[in-house]
Amino acid sequence: MNRVAARACTHFDSPLGRMLVAATDDGVAGIWFVGQKHGPDSSGWREDPTHPMLQEAIAQLRAYFDGSRTHFTLPLDLRHGTSFQQSVWQALLAIPAGATSTYAELGRRLGRPQAARAVGAAVGRNPVSIVVPCHRVLGTGGALTGYAGGIERKVALLRLEGALAH
Secondary structure, X not given: OOOOOOOEEEEEEEOOEEEEEEEEOOEEEEEEEOOOOOOOOOOOOEEOXXXXXXXXXXXXXXXXXXXXXXXXXXXXXXXXXXXXXXXXXXXXXXXXXXXXXXXXXXXXXXXXXXXXXXXXXXXXXXXXXXXXXXXXXXXXXXXXXXXXXXXXXXXXXXXHOOXXXX
């Protein structure tokens, strides 16, 4: 059975800018910086800052930004991507805080060593910024390429996690 889960959203003012946080009854479905590339179409979502999943997501984001949390324990609802995108997003979850990977490395891990560009496109469409750590993926040779929320935010997140020197 393919049921449509109720969708709720709210906003969160992070140290790096305003964010839209979205959830279904199955898990967190989106965390985006307002105005970022590949942002959501939130039509049909109800604004509900009291939704328990949204409250937990914001509590964990606050702890992440204040440095007391490096790992998230939120249920995720990633079903809105293609199967390839979902596999890339799952691979991102395996990159620990303080570490980085490259698009080519992710492609190799997924058994698609020639798919760095496709991996990059899937990483760029990650709907759950920070929790699904797309900011931990670098270009060849450690280049700080691509981040839908902006390179400045990518640098700030990597510095917060200790993956880049201040």
